[in-house]
Structures are given as C-alpha cells and as structure tokens.
Amino acid sequence: MKKPLRWSIMTDFERQLPYYYTIVGTYYEQEHIKRTHGYPRFQWLQCRCGRGELILEYNKKFIIEQGKGMLLFPNEPHEYHALEPGWQVDLIVFTGTQIEDFIRRILKAERSTVYDVASPQTLSGRLEELYMLAGTSPATKELTCSALTYAFLVELSRLCSSGQSSPMVRLTDKLSPVFSYIAQNVDKQISLRALAELVGLTPQYFCSLFKKVTSQTPVEYINLIKLRHAKALLLQTELPVREIARRVGVEDASYFCALFKRYEHMTPMSFRTLHG
Structure with missing residues (x-):
C-alpha cells in the first residue's frame, strides 16, 4: 500500500501556529536522500516495513528497521537509503513557532539521532489521522492539524528512547x-x-x-x-x-x-x- 506525500501550502495563519506540519506521509516508499547541508526543518521518519540506513556526520551509521525512528535536526548533513527493496516509512516534517522549544526541552534532543519506538503503531496511528485530514478541506482544518501535530509530539516524547534497552x-x-x-x-x-x-x-x-x-x-x-x-x-x-x-x-x-x-x-x- 504505497501512498504519496501530502504537503501543506502554508498560509500566513498556519505559519503563526505553535505546532504544524509541512509534509506528512504514511506507507511512503522511501527513495535515496543525501543532503550535504541538511534540510531547513525538523523531520521525523519511522520504519513501517523493510530496512534502511541513516548516515550522519562523521560517517556515523544506523540501521532503521521496524521499531526504529530518526529525528533529524535542521541544517545537519544526513543521508538515508533502503537496504532492501520496499523500505516504507511514516514521516512528518515539522514547522511552528514552538517546535524547536518542544524538541529541545521536552524531548531533550540536541542533535539528529535514532530512537527506539515503544508502540510504533501508536505513532503511526497519529500520522494516519493527520494524513487523512491533510487530504480534506474543512473550515477548521488548520487548527485540527495543529492539534494532531501536537498530539503526535506528546506521544513521541512518551514512547521514544535513545537507549537500546529501555x-x-x-x-x-x-x-x-x-x-x-x-x-x-x-x-x-x-x-x-x-x-x-x-x-x-x-x-x-x-x-x-x-x-x-x-x-x-x-x-x-x-x-x-x-x-x-x-x-x-x-x-x-x-x-x-x-x-x-x-x-x-x-x-x-x-x-x-x-x-x-x-x-x-x-x-x-x-x-x-x-x-x-
């Protein structure tokens, strides 16, 4: 079940919201990405099926498989690619006036890293809700999408650990x-x-x-x-x-x-x- 990414056009109102997304995807068949200067926003990708590899600065490598997710900081060099055909991920690219503060203070993250994900189905469910709403156009869509983005971040902080044996x-x-x-x-x-x-x-x-x-x-x-x-x-x-x-x-x-x-x-x- 391969699905396309969904993008937010980003209105002036959306840019003022504390938590929002610019891209969301589920069951996305991930292509090879190499960014020598990074990407301008925070990103979260978690493995839905298959296996991939993330390469950070100093050639630090991580296997991204089921139960693993990667948090990528803005403007940090990174590369990721499939290790076998059919590597699918769920992903979200964050924006919002409070995103960086939440990630640094609540997630206590300082740089790009890989996490073990307890109950990945829970996080996937949150992204599926956001993905579904992103494809519609109700009048209150922006506020609901902001609320779902925040709910996802809260679950992320609860369910993720960078320790291998949490x-x-x-x-x-x-x-x-x-x-x-x-x-x-x-x-x-x-x-x-x-x-x-x-x-x-x-x-x-x-x-x-x-x-x-x-x-x-x-x-x-x-x-x-x-x-x-x-x-x-x-x-x-x-x-x-x-x-x-x-x-x-x-x-x-x-x-x-x-x-x-x-x-x-x-x-x-x-x-x-x-x-x-």
Whole structure:
C-alpha cells in the first residue's frame, strides 16, 4: 500500500501556529536522500516495513528497521537509503513557532539521532489521522492539524528512547505478537483471552501491561484500529455502512454506528460526506 506525500501550502495563519506540519506521509516508499547541508526543518521518519540506513556526520551509521525512528535536526548533513527493496516509512516534517522549544526541552534532543519506538503503531496511528485530514478541506482544518501535530509530539516524547534497552521498549517487544494479531484480524471479533494467551499472561495482567504500554485498554485500542480501517473504507470505497461494519468484525450495523459516533462524534455517513 504505497501512498504519496501530502504537503501543506502554508498560509500566513498556519505559519503563526505553535505546532504544524509541512509534509506528512504514511506507507511512503522511501527513495535515496543525501543532503550535504541538511534540510531547513525538523523531520521525523519511522520504519513501517523493510530496512534502511541513516548516515550522519562523521560517517556515523544506523540501521532503521521496524521499531526504529530518526529525528533529524535542521541544517545537519544526513543521508538515508533502503537496504532492501520496499523500505516504507511514516514521516512528518515539522514547522511552528514552538517546535524547536518542544524538541529541545521536552524531548531533550540536541542533535539528529535514532530512537527506539515503544508502540510504533501508536505513532503511526497519529500520522494516519493527520494524513487523512491533510487530504480534506474543512473550515477548521488548520487548527485540527495543529492539534494532531501536537498530539503526535506528546506521544513521541512518551514512547521514544535513545537507549537500546529501555523498560518500555522491552514491554513493547513482549506485546509485539498482540499488535500484529490485532492488525491482521481487524475483520474478526477479537477476545481478550486470545490476546493474553498469545503472550502467556492472565487476562487481568495482560490488560494492565497493555494499558501501561499504550495508555489505552485493549478494547479501546482494538476499537480505534477497527475504526481507522472503517474510515479508510468510508473514504476509499462506496460500500454501504453495513458491509463496512462487517469488514471490521462488527456484525451489528447499529452497534457499529453507535461505536463510530462515540469516538468520532458523528455518524459514518456524516464522516463520508464531510471528508469524502
């Protein structure tokens, strides 16, 4: 599933916002990039699939694979390229009056570096929301995009570590089979007991561990993954709501509509009309 990048034209109003994006992409098949003088804005790229390599000053090299992300500072030389065909990344290029202050004070970053990403699915989900909104033109789009950019930064600060053995990374590694199972079975009903058995835990302890890693209960996370898939189907197909509900593992269309409205504050058809 290769997707093009989406760019912000940057109006005067957008330039005054504290947090914003100039480019956002998901499932982007990354080409070879070499910038001897760097790039004028902060960038974040994280591996969706495949393997790539980042080269910083003094020929310092990093492997960028699943669970890894790179934060690139403005005007710092860098180069990155695929190590195998089909290297796909999720990415965002930041702008905004408070971006540098947030990155230096909250992320405590001083230069370009590579991070371990606990729960990369969470960060990818934030970028998918922003990517979807960037392709529409509602009246309040700019403010919502700014809010989503800030939400992404907050998650980034919570989930990233430059240490190879951070406790959060180890916990996320343990839950990795669960994240994969949910993603591969979005069209089915998923039980907590089945998820707990995947990682050899009791349902009670599994729920506690899952919330510690994602800040969501397993049910909330599953609902959000199903709704993210449903929103894509609403915008990319003309399928009726009943069929979309079935394709995300919800047999009762009325329950699906109620669930959709609880999270999105509008009905599925209203969402399709507004964003389609």
